[in-house]
Amino acid sequence: MSGAQVLPLRPMTVGELLDAAASLLRAHWKPLLAGSFALAAVEQVFMTWLRLSTESALTPRYRGDVMGDPAVVWLWMIVGLTTEIIVITLLAVPASRAAHATVLNRPAPTFTDLFLRRVPWGNVLGVVAILIPLAAFTAAMCGLPWFVLYAFVGLIVPVMIIDGASFGAAVGRGLSLAGRAGARAAFVRVLGYCSWMLVRLAITCGAWAAADEFASYSAILEGNLLLVLGFAYLAINTMAYAMLACLDAVTLVETRIRTEGLDIVLTRAAARGDTPNLAPPMMLVRPPYGGPPS
Template sequence: MTGSQVLPLRPMTVGELLDAAASLLRAWWKPMLAEAFFLALIEQIGMTALRMTSIPTGTDSFLYLTMQSSSFSWLWMWIGLSTETVIITLLGASAARAARSTLLGEPTGTWRALWRSPVPWGRVLGFIAIVAPIASIAAAMCGLPWLVVYAFTGLIVPVMVLENTRFGEAVGRGLKLAGRGGMRAAGVRMLGYLSWALVRLSIFCAAFSAADRIAEFAPLLRDNFWIMLGVIYLAVNTMGYAMMACLDAVTLIETRIRYEGLDIALNAARRAGVPPDLSPPRIVYGPIGGPHG
């Protein structure tokens, strides 16, 4: 695959952005899914232990008992949203690195090709140390403020990796790009997460319904319901986390193409036979005050 086949160098619709994110994940599925699986496994070990200590198994109705335990449901949501912020942000660095290698026309799909592209881990981890408590506080406020934090912080780590900008500049630029065009990038990230959340909610309700139905003739599954649910979530979250991270990287590239002419710069570099420059565009103001790229 060439870069243009994986990542179309043109403005895209929301549906095309999702397709491009899926194409990026397919091109780099081995390292991306391996990293997502490892992080999701740690998360589900902790979440399964929390569920097992909160609400015992072997009850007549898991769904009814869970709905009655609103404090535990809130605790699950709070911890889950907080850990998802960290996981997707970490994977965003790898997704941006994969997108960078793809744009530069490097071989795709291997660990060696992915890790060849440098990542400013100090800046990435520094940002996680800041955004994690903010997201945790927002998640504790019934989840809605968390969605706003999630929507506007998705491009910051991809900016750090793709453009190799300084910490403060990357944070400001990521927030600015998320708000460009009527908050288009922020809206795309929110839409992607909500779509994935609906899939997980459907699986959640189906698992509870199945547990109630099989309780009479499958006591083994009933008694190990939280483990079974953890395994299901592990599979779903592995794919979902990787997809969300790839969507962030693709959204950054598409936003730069739409508003900064990144496609023009990349095509010009290829025609000239020089390495593409992915750094932020520099605006120079002329004598009459007008901006010149």
């Protein structure tokens, strides 16, 4: 499958962006899903431990209580939203490397290419370190400010990988790109997340309903609902996190095509027989991390 078939080098509709993200994941599914599964497994081990250790606090203390301590659910939400934004940010690294190779129509990169070779993990972890307190704080504010944060930080790591930006430049440029064209990239990111959130909500409601209906007949469900949910979340999150990371990478490329004429740069380089440099004009002095120096 050629790069143009995976990621069309033209402005796309929102539906086409989602299709392109799915195509990118399909083209590199083995390393991307492997990395997503590993991170999602660590997340669910921690989250399941947290849920099990605080489960007793949810037991109603007297008739009329919906739950014993609503603050526990709030804690679950804060920790869960924080871990989710961390995992997706980390997965943006291999997804952006895959998008970089796809745009340049290079052979499919290996696991080492996507995760290890010339990856500025120090800078990426610096972004994560900034996001952890911001995500926890915004999630604690009833969750709504968290969606604003999530909407605008998604392009920072793709800018760092595809554009070859330094830490400070990546933060500023990532936020700027997310706000371009009426914050279109930010809207796309929230739309992708909400689509996955609805799937997880359906799984959660279905699990609770099944527990109420069948717990007395099922040795698996009775007393182990949170463990069952943990495995269900692991399965859906493995796919969702990889897909959302691919959506971030694809959205960066499409935003640059829409607002900076990246497709023209690629077409002119192909006509000259040159290897295109994906760095924006103000960063041409720095070769992108995803490819060889120009």
